[in-house]
Amino acid sequence: MAVADAHVHFFSHHFFQTLIAQKPGLTWDDAAAKLGWRMPETEPEALGAQWIAELDRQGVAHGTLIASIPGDEASVTKAKAAHPDRFFAAAMVNPRAWNPAAAEGLQIACLFPAMHLYSIQDDSVRPIFEWAQHNNRAVFVHCGALSVGVRAKLGLESRFDLRFSNPADLHAVALRYPHVPIIVPHFGAGYFREALMLADLCPNVYLDTSSSNHWIRYQESHLDLRQVFRRTLDVVGPGRILFGTDSSFFPRGWQHAIFEDQARALYEAGLSAADAELIFSANLLRIMAR
Ligand SMILES: [Zn+2]
Numbered sequence: 001m002a003v004a005d006a007h008v009h010f011f012s013h014h015f016f017q018t019l020i021a022q023k024p025g026l027t028w029d030d031a032a033a034k035l036g037w038r039m040p041e042t043e044p045e046a047l048g049a050q051w052i053a054e055l056d057r058q059g060v061a062h063g064t065l066i067a068s069i070p071g072d073e074a075s076v077t078k079a080k081a082a083h084p085d086r087f088f089a090a091a092m093v094n095p096r097a098w099n100p101a102a103a104e105g106l107q108i109a110c111l112f113p114a115m116h117l118y119s120i121q122d123d124s125v126r127p128i129f130e131w132a133q134h135n136n137r138a139v140f141v142h143c144g145a146l147s148v149g150v151r152a153k154l155g156l157e158s159r160f161d162l163r164f165s166n167p168a169d170l171h172a173v174a175l176r177y178p179h180v181p182i183i184v185p186h187f188g189a190g191y192f193r194e195a196l197m198l199a200d201l202c203p204n205v206y207l208d209t210s211s212s213n214h215w216i217r218y219q220e221s222h223l224d225l226r227q228v229f230r231r232t233l234d235v236v237g238p239g240r241i242l243f244g245t246d247s248s249f250f251p252r253g254w255q256h257a258i259f260e261d262q263a264r265a266l267y268e269a270g271l272s273a274a275d276a277e278l279i280f281s282a283n284l285l286r287i288m289a290r
Contacts, residue, residue, distance in 0.1 A: 007210035007244030048079030077105035144189025210244030238275035
């Protein structure tokens with residue numbers, strides 16, 4: 001089965017530089033020591049080549065690379081340009097600093113309202129949805145619990161605001177742009193019920209399955225991953241679920257264990273081979289081919 005990962009963070013040289021600059025006195029070497037990660041070379045193409053080798057090693061056909069700090073669009077568009085048949089280019093954008101010129105070659109704009117402190121209903125967000133509508137692009141909207149491990153490890157403050165993270169806030173926006181695929185990661189990351197409601201009401205909303213889904217422990221009654229998939233399949237159907245891992249750094253690389261857990265849960269939930277193909281690759285390829 002071909003696998004396309006809808007959620008891989010592309011921790012570029014520029015990404016680390018930007019984070020390091022947020023903390024006075026922090027140097028590149030300090031950051032490398034604190035993280036214990038393999039730090040990327042300057043050129044995003046080199047990190048792209050590293051991801052290609054990793055995806056090859058793991059038998060993964062496609063990866064959606066997410067530039068994970070505003071202003072880093074060029075990293076993923078360059079990596080994608082070098083491997084157009086393997087990568088999709090996604091980037092975190094802050095609507096208040098939206099630069100459509102930098103979005104050239106970008107396929108998914110990723111919004112983090114709770115990180116950048118705005119409501120998804122703000123007028124400032126409209127140009128991004130207009131861009132997606134006019135260029136057949138997609139928009140990713142992070143909802144629910146938000147923590148950024150790399151920020152914590154580097155000792156950076158994260159003054160996020162959970163008030164801006166309810167999928168219900170997306171309802172009117174999703175209806176206004178019915179042709180724009182809207183991806184909500186991690187099944188709503190704690191707002192599972194709201195994410196299901198949103199996706200049920202808006203046929204352009206997709207749920208990504210990425211990460212270890214630790215939000216499950218917020219549920220009032222016990223749920224396991226198999227039940228999460230079962231309920232999502234019942235409400236949303238197999239055509240709007242996107243497999244993702246939330247892989248991010250080396251040497252850990254692509255998170256095969258997450259793939260295994262999800263594949264097992266879907267098998268136990270009684271998924272057919274045809275539906276598995278949709279979730280593990282065809283849905284994402286269909287959105288990206290528009
Ligand atoms: Zn992520």
